Amino acid sequence: MKKNAVVFTVSSDLIFAVANLMLDIKRITPEIADEVVVIHNGINKKDLELLNSILPVRDIFYEIPVEDLSIFNQDTLRYFTIMAYAKYECLRLLSDYKNVIYLDPDMIILKDLSGLLEPCESGIKMMPSGALVSSQLHQDINDYDMNEEGICGALFCFQDHIDYMKYYNFCVFSLNKYAGFLKLAEQAIFDFMIQEFDIKIQSLDLKIYSPHPRDKDLIPNAKIIHAYGQPKFWNGLNDEHWNSNYQEWLSMGGSKYKKPTFVSKIIKKLNSIVK
Structure with a gap:
């Protein structure tokens, strides 16, 4: 019998954020993760062993299915990194898992999330963003309706009764076709997928699954809080819950x-220019 997976797609410098969320999953909502899948661009052996001591982990090194990264809008690529596009791999993972839940690493879990595992007809649960598809792009394209509401890619659930490889192949094809137009990383490609196949997604409420920590009125009813934008929990946004998990991770x-550092920022900028 296929199991359930929670997936993170992160660069190597955010493993501590994955650990924070895994501690929340273990304590608050363990039913959603028989296994945690970490899709990454590098992770040291010690950190991987420590993550496995929290919950069972499967790690996958990510190779973006794009031969020439120069086709991307470079400002978008620098801000989000290529790991944002690893979210499409959640579709392929349905060959191994019954439910695949994706979570952004800049989140805190407050309440049980097992309701995400309940079957839905479309097999896709996503949060409508409240913004138009056009806002996900640097400029409009003619192939899809720019005035439709786009999705928010911070959290979603895919279920294995969908035609997941058809959707995955579409996402990879579209990524290569529209890379230069993408502004909010991977999200517009999911918007195109929904339109292309006329998918009736089950909507998840942003106010429940993604309010910002500063939205104090929403937090009492929220299941997750999401530090989208800047600052994050680790670089200026203080939160006792997150800090407690982080200290536990460090103590491990x-x-x-x-x-x-200033030097690392300059090196990163120079590397992006060379590429």
Whole structure:
């Protein structure tokens, strides 16, 4: 019998954020993760062992299915990194799992999330963003309706009764076709997928699954809070819940947040220019 997976797609410098969420999952909503899948661009052996001591982990090194990264809008690629596009791999993972839940790493879990596992007809649960598809792009394209509401890719659930490889192949094809137009990373490609196949997604409420920590009126009813934008929990946004998990991770011997230095920022910028 196929199991349930929670997926994170992160660069190597955010493993501590994955650990924080895994501690929440273990304590608050363990039913959603028989296994945690970490899709990454590098993770050290010690951190991987520590993550496995929290919950069973499957790690996958990500290779973006795009041969030439110069086709991307480079500002978008620098801000989000290629790991944002690893979210499409959640579709392929349905060959191994019954339910695949994706979570952004800049979140805190407050309440049980097992309701995400309840079957839905379309097999896709996503949060409508409240913004138009056009806002996800640097400029409009003619192939899809720009005036439809787009999705928010911070949290979603895919179920294995969908034609997941058809959807995955479409996402990869569209990524290569529209990379230069993408503004909010992977989200517009999911918008195109929904329109292309006329998918009636089951809507998840942003006010329940993604309010910002500063939205104090929403937090009492929220299941998740989401530190979208800047600052994050680890670089200026103080939160006792997050801090407690982070200290536990550090006490285990896990890698800590490394604040970017002036030199590292210059090197990153130079590398992006060379590429």
